[in-house]
Amino acid sequence: MTKYIIRRLVEMALTLFIIATATFFLLEAVPGDPLTQRADRLPEQSRAALYERYGLDRPVMERYLTQMNNMLHGDFGESFVYAGQTVSGLLKDRLPVSARLGIQQMLLGVSVGLLLGILAATHARSPIDYAVVGLSVLLISVPHLVFGLLLQKVFAGTLKWFPTIGWPTGKDLWLGGWKYTVLPTLTGCFSYIATYARLLKTSMLDVINQDYVLTAESKGLSRGAIVRRHILRNSFIPVMTQLPMSVAMCITGSFFIESIFSIPGIGQYYVTAVQNQDLSIVLGETVLLALLYIVVLFITDVLYVVVDPRISMPGTSSR
């Protein structure tokens, strides 16, 4: 086990290095640079000065090595476009915002999704089933942007139940300002509802046809007890596989939702940084998100073995 974990950690470091290098050179390969637009408006004589000021006049390899060296020391550098913004500032200020939004969306979305999934599976081929399937298709196919604007128009505009934009900050960051979070949470939870309702339904229908369910029925157990004890528990494995992915993705933010509701999260900033070719910020965010993803995958893999001894780890013996 220890050997496996060490090997995985080395692999993770290597993956991060490759991701950082690839990101750096991909951004370099795109024509232009973060200063193009600004420089284009300046007289020729001031342009060289601008590039010199941001160190962009130096050769690519030199900048790559400097950047990598700085990153190893935890310094991702400063934004080219927004003076003073750094990746560490981003982690401190923006990540918690996206995290709360993501967690709320996921908790609500996954719970409602699972309930609907159970409902659809236990009422297979009934109008309830069709309604759940129809709803899932609708929820997954309509973009966030449309839902967000629609909810905003109705609940903030016409009914005035909730504020149109905004997000709790300061002491309210984690637990206060609920009224601000309702519409964004609803907007984002729809895709979770759709995903988990369909996932659990399919998985439950598979389990329902298993021999042990038949046995349980023949033993005369009640329908509720069969669902609870035998079907649900066994059909949760695909859900357990999906869930860590959702956790990893949920805190990385959503560009559209954050943009519509003016939420100071990480998602909106990431997209803007890519558009601006804001190298240090893109690099920092990419590496951090990759790290988050890799760590979650790693934990999931380890947990599999802990939860289900039948699953073996490569390079180790489960016998």
Next chain:
Amino acid sequence: MKLKRRSVLGMMGAACLSAILAGCGGSDDSSSAAVSSAAQSGTDTQVLNIRTTAFGNNYDVQDMGWRWMMAACYSGLYRNVADDTGEHFVLDGAESVDVSDDGTVYTFHLQPNAKWSDGQPVTAHDYEYGWKRLVNPKYLYDYASFIFNVVGAEEYYNGTGTADGVMAVAVDDYTFQVTLKIADPTFEAKLVATPLYPTREDLAETAGDQWGKDWTLCVYNGPFCMSELVEDNKMVWTKNTNYWNADETHLETVNWYLVGEDSTAATMFDNGELDVLQTSGDYSRKYQSEAEAGQVQMITADYPGTVCLAFDHKNGGKSGLMGNLKIRKALSYSINREEMIDAVYGRYEPAYGFISPAITFDGKSYRSQVEEPMLADYNKYAGDYDALKSLFQEGLSELGMSTDLSSVTVTYLSYGSTVEESSFREYLQQTWQQNLGIQVELNTVGDYSLFTAERDAGNFDLFSAGWYSDYNDPLDYLNTFYTGLYVSVSGGYSNSEYDALIDSLAGENDNAKRLSIYTQCEQILFDDCATIPLYYSTKEYFLQNWVKDFRWSSFGASQEFYITYIEGRGF
């Protein structure tokens, strides 16, 4: 020394007017109580909510970057404002100014009661530090060249001089003196720009490389102070009671909300969550009709920007045709500006010249003094597409090419994917194909970086270009066509006669002569058909009916609230 003393009447007049117009209400600040009259009965809070689409993060006045928003928190020697009478500047940090007979020495007498938000007086030393910081080679500010005409400034910037050699000096605490190399009538127009605002040496030096980046380290000497910032969400300004003219400032709070979507902003404006709105496209049309019905107020003002199509003057374009004057004219005159503006934008003004009507000269709009140079020639061909086709064919003959128009392909390079940008491309393609019978290839790229790459690679005949002026003088526009200076605007245009005329302006103090040279320069551009002007930019603000005395500006802060007040909102 001849005294040229300006009074603060302009500003005081505007402020008094606002007081007469029933002042501000609901304020709990005693300083504004004296102005109030009708407001006594109201329950209006003096809070203004306004939308923006970006915050910036640049609070270094010398850096100019975010001046359009932040300039309203600062105060320089002059403040540029616009109202129904157009753009003009008023004295702000300076109480009066003396100019020497030869126009090279400016002595500014500062407001003795001007203070920073931390209570320290605003002194001539703060101006001296700000100006010297601007040309300090350590910082390489983009706008350093704004004051290269100050004795010693360019030398200091280039490393051949010293800070002490820069003749922008504090004579005493409240007298700031600037010596120019040669007289420059555009100098005063530049004083409204934030790079020439004062900066506190003690704070800036302590902050080091965090200066301008960390807003909590800033102090303000304008009507408002920034008091809260939530990135991508909200910025709050509160009234700066230390501003020298704070008695006339009625708003207690200005809330800036970052709202990316026009649809969201419209919902908020309809709800009364926003008091001032800038929008575009269909929403603009919607509020235009609401304004006509009196439900909201609308302000439309000229903005010093001209949107053009630039030719490839360097290589004659991908088609090799752009070097021909007749072909350039046929392309330009075949665009019906009025129809295009109506079909694509629903606002703006058609352009038949290069210099925007927002630019003033000698106190009047330049455009009201000089007729648009393209208009006469354009009108000769107006709508006569057969004549324009013949003109195009004549051009082809001159180049020794086949006169079969259908075999001609012209490439238009542009970027962006907004509805307006896409509509314009399609409009242009259709217009040239229909009116001239030529083929139009659209080289459309995703963003500005890709655009410059394609442009530098020469994959175009024409590209989308334009100029938004930095200071209020026609020269800022005309400089862009000076050989080699702004290829991104001129497309590489070069004309020695034009350059010589621009050069002859140096040290020219006679306004009549300057006007004559400006007129000649602009005429040369259109005799040569150096560019295709499309439209003059305008600003469009929608305001709730309860917003009073809102001001705007093209060269300082885009929105000015220093005399704005709320009346009749009821909350």
